[in-house]
Amino acid sequence: MSARTVTSLANPTVKAVRALHLRKERDETGLFVAEGLKNVTEGVELGHAPRILLYGRDTDHPLLKKAIAATLAARGEVIEVTHDILAKVSRRDNPQAVVGVFAQTFRPLVEVKPGSAACVVALHRVRDPGNLGTIVRTADAAGCGGVILVGECCDPYSVEAVRATMGSIFAVPLTRASEAEFAAWRRRWPGSVVGALLTATVDHRAAGYRKPAMVLMGNEQQGLPPEMAGLCDVAVKIPMRGRADSLNLSVATGIMIYAATG
Template sequence: MPREITAYSNPLIKRVRALREKRHRREEGLFLAEGLRILTEARESGRLPEYLFFARDSAGHPLVRALIADVETAGGEAIETVPDILSKLSGKDNPQAVVGVFAEFATSLETLDRHSAAIWLVAERLRDPGNLGTILRTGDAVGAGGLILVGECVDPFSVEAVRASMGALFTVPIVQAGWAEFLPWLRAGPGQLVGLSLDTDQDYRAATYHAPTFLLTGNEAQGMPAEYAAECDLLVKIPMLGKADSLNAAVATAVMAYEVLAQAKPSPR
């Protein structure tokens, strides 16, 4: 049976609130996810929270009941609380009905099967959690094999990134690696490295892509370093017809991913 916590001073509440900071997430190996949709996506992908906090008013919802039952069956703990505490945990004035505390999960390059998907997404020094979440959603939408984060990227387990992913964090494998680790791994097998660049005349629609295609998106402000661009098998550019010189990193990744998908698997007539 779920226990009830209504006191802000409860040690577990303080511990979970601290997970909003990267340092505490690293120390605990835990992260926060909020919202019934995201937690249901996690449950359907086989991941359950170690702690599930839910508001009393939401306890009757069938998806919340299913979450409570599965969490308790798996040895986790379901905790009934009040909206004010949920707000403190999530950092939002209008909290979601459920908040979960999950164990961080890591995937290494060596565990990836590059033959399992035609498209792979690679982001270099990505700084914005909203962009990271959107790229994960794009990866889920196009059936990408995973997202490889190269260099010092934003924490994929931050509350903001998890929120922006809308559950794709649990469905798209994520690997964090340095360039010196990623490039040798890539070159050890088949894989076309395609970079999004302003320093090329190659229109992305006129290029030919070969599976598995690894789409490399550079840092939002600086783009990718010249030495990284030099290692790409192909550099492509999305033409800009207005005054802006480039698209948002996540938008550009989505545009590119769907072009690669169109070549890999033509749309049904």
């Protein structure tokens, strides 16, 4: 198998890649789109070969050649396409020159090992894909052992979320669990389970964190509901010194991650 050229927007493979903007299609296929040579290279270097690799006609880079070789070695499709196709696939006027389609990966909850890292992040019903992707990127930067999605969360493999991870989608193990599954599993967690709560009185910098710590954060609108807050053995607040009375979820989670791992 070798690279081929496609110029038609009606090509079945092009249409299939475009369809991955829909969650239904991602759920049914188990695939997702990663845009840009940097993101595709991150996937390849971490052992994730693209199932499909699209690249622009004028694109020439040593890392692209490496991605092409990895795709072909895994018996994936490599396709040279026009700018118009890249724009349609990305739904952007100024698309990236390289687009990869990869298999989604979720780690079972029972395989999350407390001793593998100083911190794990758990998110309850997070709604915004940009926030989720940024949190995955921050978890990667801080060396966290994974991100657990509890309850009905937005899709970490949506195009928006993947863009926000800047390649960290391939580096951070993701896990999905229901509230009941998470609550039962949490009982065996040996370190602190830390939540940021409006009712807390302890400053996040002054709390005692037993490692491995788990940072548990609620969603953008409601925070942690009582049943999830009850799973925390350390409740903290992030002080607000200006007129703003709250922080963006990804910013607050980043602060908590570094407090728990510091």
